[in-house]
Amino acid sequence: MIKKERMKVLNHKELAPSIFELTLQGELVSEMNQPGQFVQVKTTEGTEPLLRRPISISSYNSSEKQFTMIYRAEGKGTTLLSQRKEAEAVDILGPLGNGFPVHEAKQGETALLVGGGVGVPPLYQLSQMLVAKGVTVIHVLGFQTKSAIFYEKEFSELGDTYIATVDGSYGTKGFVTTVIDNLEQEFATIFSCGPTPMLRALEAGYREKKLFLSLEERMGCGIGACFACVCHTGDDPTGFSYKKVCSDGPVFRAGEVVL
Amino acid sequence: MIKKERMKVLNHKELAPSIFELTLQGELVSEMNQPGQFVQVKTTEGTEPLLRRPISISSYNSSEKQFTMIYRAEGKGTTLLSQRKEAEAVDILGPLGNGFPVHEAKQGETALLVGGGVGVPPLYQLSQMLVAKGVTVIHVLGFQTKSAIFYEKEFSELGDTYIATVDGSYGTKGFVTTVIDNLEQEFATIFSCGPTPMLRALEAGYREKKLFLSLEERMGCGIGACFACVCHTGDDPTGFSYKKVCSDGPVFRAGEVVL
Amino acid sequence: MSRLSVELPGLHLKNPVMPASGCFGFGREYSQFFDLDILGAIMIKATTPEPRFGNPTPRVAETSSGMLNAIGLQNPGLEKVISEELAWLSRYDVPIIANVAGSQIDDYVKVASEISKAGNVKALELNISCPNVKEGGIAFGTVPEVAKEVTKAVKEVSSVPVYVKLSPNVSNIVDMAKAVEDGGADGLTMINTLVGMRLDLKTGKPILSNRTGGLSGPAIKPVALRMIYEVSQQVSIPIIGMGGIATAEDVIEFFYAGASAVAVGTANFVDPFVCPTIIEELPKLLDELGFDHISECTGRSWKQNETVTNNRS
Amino acid sequence: MSRLSVELPGLHLKNPVMPASGCFGFGREYSQFFDLDILGAIMIKATTPEPRFGNPTPRVAETSSGMLNAIGLQNPGLEKVISEELAWLSRYDVPIIANVAGSQIDDYVKVASEISKAGNVKALELNISCPNVKEGGIAFGTVPEVAKEVTKAVKEVSSVPVYVKLSPNVSNIVDMAKAVEDGGADGLTMINTLVGMRLDLKTGKPILSNRTGGLSGPAIKPVALRMIYEVSQQVSIPIIGMGGIATAEDVIEFFYAGASAVAVGTANFVDPFVCPTIIEELPKLLDELGFDHISECTGRSWKQNETVTNNRS
Numbered sequence A, B: 001m002i003k004k005e006r007m008k009v010l011n012h013k014e015l016a017p018s019i020f021e022l023t024l025q026g027e028l029v030s031e032m033n034q035p036g037q038f039v040q041v042k043t044t045e046g047t048e049p050l051l052r053r054p055i056s057i058s059s060y061n062s063s064e065k066q067f068t069m070i071y072r073a074e075g076k077g078t079t080l081l082s083q084r085k086e087a088e089a090v091d092i093l094g095p096l097g098n099g100f101p102v103h104e105a106k107q108g109e110t111a112l113l114v115g116g117g118v119g120v121p122p123l124y125q126l127s128q129m130l131v132a133k134g135v136t137v138i139h140v141l142g143f144q145t146k147s148a149i150f151y152e153k154e155f156s157e158l159g160d161t162y163i164a165t166v167d168g169s170y171g172t173k174g175f176v177t178t179v180i181d182n183l184e185q186e187f188a189t190i191f192s193c194g195p196t197p198m199l200r201a202l203e204a205g206y207r208e209k210k211l212f213l214s215l216e217e218r219m220g221c222g223i224g225a226c227f228a229c230v231c232h233t234g235d236d237p238t239g240f241s242y243k244k245v246c247s248d249g250p251v252f253r254a255g256e257v258v259l
Numbered sequence C, D: 001m002s003r004l005s006v007e008l009p010g011l012h013l014k015n016p017v018m019p020a021s022g023c024f025g026f027g028r029e030y031s032q033f034f035d036l037d038i039l040g041a042i043m044i045k046a047t048t049p050e051p052r053f054g055n056p057t058p059r060v061a062e063t064s065s066g067m068l069n070a071i072g073l074q075n076p077g078l079e080k081v082i083s084e085e086l087a088w089l090s091r092y093d094v095p096i097i098a099n100v101a102g103s104q105i106d107d108y109v110k111v112a113s114e115i116s117k118a119g120n121v122k123a124l125e126l127n128i129s130c131p132n133v134k135e136g137g138i139a140f141g142t143v144p145e146v147a148k149e150v151t152k153a154v155k156e157v158s159s160v161p162v163y164v165k166l167s168p169n170v171s172n173i174v175d176m177a178k179a180v181e182d183g184g185a186d187g188l189t190m191i192n193t194l195v196g197m198r199l200d201l202k203t204g205k206p207i208l209s210n211r212t213g214g215l216s217g218p219a220i221k222p223v224a225l226r227m228i229y230e231v232s233q234q235v236s237i238p239i240i241g242m243g244g245i246a247t248a249e250d251v252i253e254f255f256y257a258g259a260s261a262v263a264v265g266t267a268n269f270v271d272p273f274v275c276p277t278i279i280e281e282l283p284k285l286l287d288e289l290g291f292d293h294i295s296e297c298t299g300r301s302w303k304q305n306e307t308v309t310n311n312r313s
């Protein structure tokens, strides 16, 4: 069930320039049961900025009633959010949407987790849950530059982790696809989250795999009511059928929707 | 000179329900040299609410670079202001306007200081300065009800202090004029600040005294540029001549402007 | 709660608060948050004769204290709205106001005649003011004669009272209101969104794929209030007011201006509980302000004869 | 700083940033804060033939991310504006744009012919769009034919180029723009304020004594951008854009929409240093965005032929 709650800031720190990790505590966490869902964050008490900001859940701990998100403070809303201090309250609506289908990767199989920039965070909970059920995970994470990298250690503890940077300042120079094209390991399933061009490249190059993509779209309500975030479906790419990224997604199977 | 400065919150406390006393520190204080001036306070970092709020300077200490204001948290802006904590910064524009002419009360004379509600604060600095130059002060302060009273002790230490409450829960029941009508002391000068009906009553009843009134008006700029706060002058009550409350006032001699 | 009840043509409202069209879908999503029965009414999403996909994304952009949308009237079409959405809504004891849209008069007539027969539809809201549809849409909302004509045509076929939704993007809102009143409108709903735009700093291009969009939210409240103030003094049909409402205080302000009921749009996105919260707060606020019944507030800003205590102090 | 310089009819601007009319008086107050010479230009307060006191107070009210004003064109009258205000301003090396107002065509003609002769007045801004004056004022700004006529009349007598200030309170802003272009306008300034209102919760009455007022500030920015976007594609005279500008980013957004220079109004009240701050920030922002000269930004939202790198990532 979706809840609205003023959750308490337990921890808030800058992981990399402008990249913040925020851990919140509250009852709402008990509703989380899937990696890849998101929440809608009210970044201020007032009405400016007006809209909530969609941010992925990067990990959650039901018993401690805590969850963590990782976000880039860039615009008005996220910059305000980054100023929230410990013990303050943040108004959260969530959990929202449908996350990654963990059951699609079977014990003993290998899954490839591909993330780009602030698309990396939701893969963390996913990776933990895959590892817990005996799936071998490989992470390919893309960042702009060395200083923008976060969670490399955390991911490395769960499985092989390859980093690509656009400027080549760390890891492989180029995009995540550069790394994947040269991977030696076999894998059955890909779970990915990141900018649309990255998702498109994956869809183009890895059609034959089981491929799951987490989409981003500008949102109004975040709950399926406003039709801001719709996309065409793959089987009717110019017709009337549609999916809503917020409530049908944000994770879709490749081909299910038009990117 | 008018300055804009992010001043540091030294102390912020609730004196009475919704009445806050805020002490700020910064260079801007060195520009203060008159009781009854005001500042324009930006109540939030963002743009909502948009306009600054005019609040009187209730006292200042040049050597410590501190000043205090007392305000009622009622609407959007003042409520936000009331949430500022120690060590935070508040954006202040000031000092603004022309305050009370201390020199109009001579040593050995008696001055009557009349304040209503949140019109009381600026009289505090005035009273201190009058006392310092050897003027005897009498304070008549009006409040809605007992719980709304603040600074009674502070004023009492400077001179005789009479309180009127509208509901009679403390002091004289009624308005400040009820008290003044029954005063036994003589006085040469009246300095007053409060709601317009109070100022009008004083003007009507005490024409023969030297009477100075501090006005309130809705403001745009606070510095004389927008013409939001003009009033007609007493000698041309329906013509083109005008005074601006923000930059010509807020303190005027009775009769100088039309209330 | 009868101090909140309002009687309008076709509508017996438990209270004057309803979600605005397009901001509440067909109610399903919000039914997870609260019992829809507590609402005064529900204005459902615009319905056109045929299904519509609407505009490409991005369809929303943010502005200071407001948002732009260019959904483009996406909806499943008349048939499905009746058979699926209205059928689903019939489990609730809440009057439905069906928002009727189209690109030509025939579209309005078709949707109006059929949707007005659904048992739970108690009134129509003629959307002649959608800024996000190229063909037609906006002309109906800006030319008095055209507005009157479409109102008339719809009145002829509708089985329930017809409210016309006015666009604020006009030089003279009173002319528009009088024209649709002349055309037989039973009431007005106002305002729809103002046409606005945002540009992307990096690309230089419009943020919305449709380029322009409809501005809603607190930013437009003063424009809505002014228009309701002007119109309510010049027409004798009631007004359902909207535009930036987010609190019980806002509701009272709209009543003062001249509204007899209100709709809440964008605020639902910020807080899905905003309608129930407002409904709960209203009686307390009436107490504070000294009103017995909310209808006493309607038009208070321009009604001369009442003794109004000026609490200025 | 030449990457900020802009050439417009009559105006050699060091930079495209100027305070908007009515939000900067005649410059005296702001001269305490900074050297007025750094400004691109100054749009001075509206001038009418005779002195005006304006409306009773309260003259301002606040709205979400905006404000309402109903000053009512208070000014000391043509004669004093020339002999005192413009004379005082002549100590600065900054072009003055004189805002010309009135209640009838003769008023505009009289003010324009005289004020345009003052040496430092480099252009006129015809205020046919003030929402706060009962007689005339607003009709000039909403009826294309009337707007054209007053433009023509003023052009005939003005010694300097004439910019016409458009009202956003119209059904079709392009028609208005074309009409004044036809009338001989050398440029446009847009937008003036939207008409709005606020009610006092306690009294039920309008907060402004004039009842309605002009809405300005960030709330109206999306409306201003949309109108500039529409108009700039349809006329060949330049546009000075305004409406909610408070940052260098806002300036660029207005240029993208189609503006060739900008004016800053309400933001001066929030931060008296806003103009110098924007002027200082602009070159840095041009660097970030990869522009050599600010004029490259004009109309970028609709100019097709340029290669625009989409930085979306």
Ligand SMILES: Cc1cc2nc3c(=O)[nH]c(=O)nc-3n(C[C@H](O)[C@H](O)[C@H](O)COP(=O)(O)OP(=O)(O)OC[C@H]3O[C@@H](n4cnc5c(N)ncnc54)[C@H](O)[C@@H]3O)c2cc1C
Pocket: A038, A049, A051, A052, A053, A054, A055, A056, A057, A069, A070, A071, A072, A073, A074, A075, A076, A077, A078, A079, A118, A119, A121, A122, A215, A216, A217, A218, A219, A250, C061, C062
């Ligand atoms: C399902 C989903 C999950 C996301 N998860 C994360 C995450 O874990 N970490 C993270 O850093 N970012 C995430 N994003 C992107 C994040 O929502 C935007 O970066 C954020 O909304 C920008 O807000 P702002 O205040 O910085 O920018 P502003 O420019 O002030 O935003 C203005 C408006 O545009 C919207 N907007 C701007 N950029 C985006 C974007 N890329 N996607 C969607 N809306 C946008 C904002 O929500 C707001 O409505 C996610 C987006 C979606 C849709």
Ligand SMILES: Cc1cc2nc3c(=O)[nH]c(=O)nc-3n(C[C@H](O)[C@H](O)[C@H](O)COP(=O)(O)OP(=O)(O)OC[C@H]3O[C@@H](n4cnc5c(N)ncnc54)[C@H](O)[C@@H]3O)c2cc1C
Pocket: B038, B049, B051, B052, B053, B054, B055, B056, B057, B069, B070, B071, B072, B073, B074, B075, B076, B077, B078, B079, B118, B119, B121, B122, B215, B216, B217, B218, B219, B250, D061, D062
């Ligand atoms: C020269 C001067 C000195 C003042 N000194 C004090 C003081 O020392 N202590 C104190 O508590 N109050 C003082 N006031 C009144 C104070 O400015 C208002 O109470 C305050 O602006 C209200 O803001 P808000 O956010 O609570 O209300 P909102 O309702 O959010 O305000 C909306 C708008 O109306 C304006 N406004 C509302 N009420 C008033 C008012 N009474 N006077 C002027 N503008 C108003 C606000 O400034 C704002 O622009 C003074 C006013 C003036 C003009």
Ligand SMILES: Cc1cc2nc3c(=O)[nH]c(=O)nc-3n(C[C@H](O)[C@H](O)[C@H](O)COP(=O)(O)O)c2cc1C
Pocket: A220, A226, C020, C021, C022, C023, C045, C046, C069, C071, C073, C099, C127, C130, C165, C191, C192, C193, C215, C216, C217, C218, C220, C242, C243, C244, C245, C263, C264, C265, C266, C267
């Ligand atoms: C996302 C969105 C979709 C809308 N869709 C419709 C619609 O389908 N039909 C309609 O008449 N109005 C539509 N509107 C306008 C609203 O009903 C309302 O008139 C407007 O948003 C002003 O109210 P608000 O400020 O409370 O949102 C829509 C508004 C938004 C924000």
Ligand SMILES: Cc1cc2nc3c(=O)[nH]c(=O)nc-3n(C[C@H](O)[C@H](O)[C@H](O)COP(=O)(O)O)c2cc1C
Pocket: B220, B226, D020, D021, D022, D023, D045, D046, D069, D071, D073, D099, D127, D130, D165, D191, D192, D193, D215, D216, D217, D218, D220, D242, D243, D244, D245, D263, D264, D265, D266, D267
């Ligand atoms: C207090 C005030 C006074 C104004 N006076 C005038 C005026 O005299 N003449 C005029 O053409 N516009 C006047 N305007 C409109 C502004 O010049 C500007 O067009 C409008 O405020 C939008 O810009 P902004 O949002 O930056 O304020 C006034 C605006 C305000 C807020």
Ligand code: FES
Pocket: A218, A219, A220, A221, A222, A223, A224, A225, A226, A227, A228, A229, A230, A244, A245, A246, A247
């Ligand atoms: S954001 Fe409203 S439907 Fe998806």
Ligand code: FES
Pocket: B218, B219, B220, B221, B222, B223, B224, B225, B226, B227, B228, B229, B230, B244, B245, B246, B247
């Ligand atoms: S508030 Fe602007 S002139 Fe006084």
